[in-house]
Amino acid sequence: YLLGQTTNAAGVVTAANQNDINSLAPINVNAIKGAAKPTASIVEKINLPADAATAATFQSSAEVFDSLGVSNTVVQTWTKTATANTWTLSLANPVLTSNTSGSATGTIPAASKTFTVTFAGDGSLASVVAAGGATGSPQTVTISSWTTGANNSSISLDLGTIGATDGLTQFSSNTATPALTISSVTGDGLRFGNLSSLSIDDSGLVTAGFDNGLKQPIDQIPIATFPNPDGLTHISGSVYAISSNAGNYVLQLPNQGSAGSIVASAVEESTTDTSTEFNKLIVAQQAYSAAAQIISTVKTLYDTLAQAVR
Incomplete structure (x- = not known):
């Protein structure tokens, strides 16, 4: 083994x-x-419409896998406030992805349930402040009391780099009616496999x-x-x-100190020296030929002796 x-x-x-x-x-x-991977990170790249009216709301969602590999959906509600370049992000408690109209499957505490998001005049992300006082991006969102019995989740919610446009942005929408432009919402969780x-x-x-x-x-x-x-x-x-x-x-460990290396998925080549083996074969062949010649000579002598007796 x-x-x-x-x-x-x-x-x-x-x-x-x-x-x-x-x-x-x-x-x-x-x-x-088999194994599953609980969601530990979510990265969002979304443009919030700068031309939206005050109090306008928009929704997006993120898929979250618990430690048992069950897929859940967290609905995100974006609300534009009366303060310039300021939005509120509210997270709903997760529900089963297979039944989004069903009851909540976990609980997100108030401290990481609501965020105030502000943008600079050039559309870049200026700040993210959680209801619990945490600032910056990414933010940590915890989910407890999973109805599936899964372990509590701690998720890094990456809304982009402060001062950059690699995550959340605020530019005018490219549609007649203001709307979110969702480039991607990606998580690292995986269902059972x-x-x-x-x-x-x-x-x-x-x-x-x-x-x-x-x-x-x-x-x-x-x-x-x-x-x-x-x-x-x-x-x-x-x-x-x-x-x-x-x-x-x-x-x-392999390749450390005096230890050798490991070559996986490979068959060791033969260490036989073919030149040496061919030389041995030639010597054996010559010895056989010499022995055969001796036997032939002895047979001739016996035949001659037998004829002399007659």
Whole structure:
């Protein structure tokens, strides 16, 4: 079995002592179950119509996945205030994407439920202030009490860079009736998916791929090095065992220190020296020919002796 050390989602080995051989365990593909990824970040690129009337409201929405992979929708309401270049963003509690008219599936606290958004005279984002007092972008939106039983969510809501036009902007709409221009509202969450692939990179990191697009590190393959590798006990082929002559082992990451590298998805080429083997074949052939010649000569002598007796 291929042995590895368990890692967290960031690919960091979780064992307290990474040089402990007991931290190694067989990598069991059958034990890898399906996985989902909760939404941790939402990035929005929306233009709010500068030509909208005061108190005009517009809606957009963002898809949010909880930790169980359930898809939810958060409706966003944008309201233009009487103050120049100022809007209010209100977030509704999430509802199931499959039933947007149903009951709320989670709760967004008041502190991150409403935001005051202002723009500069050139249409760039000037400020974002949450009801709870947090300023700037991105803002943190938390969702608790999921009806699915999922863990609480903490989501980074990126509305763009302050002083730039890479997120929210305020320019005149290009329609007869003022409306939002939604370039994109993207999140990083993923619904539940099954294991579809497994890969090992040059650093020895084993990554599981799922059919929902999620790629998640699961194990790290270390390389054991010895002060005297020639002292290892040869078992067979390229298999060696630890011995006292080799010294104490050290588990290292591939390509670090004296550790070698890992080449994944490759078959080791033969280490046979064809020139040497051909020379051996020629010598064996010549020896066979000489032996055959001796046998032929002896046979001739016996035949001659037999005729002399007659």
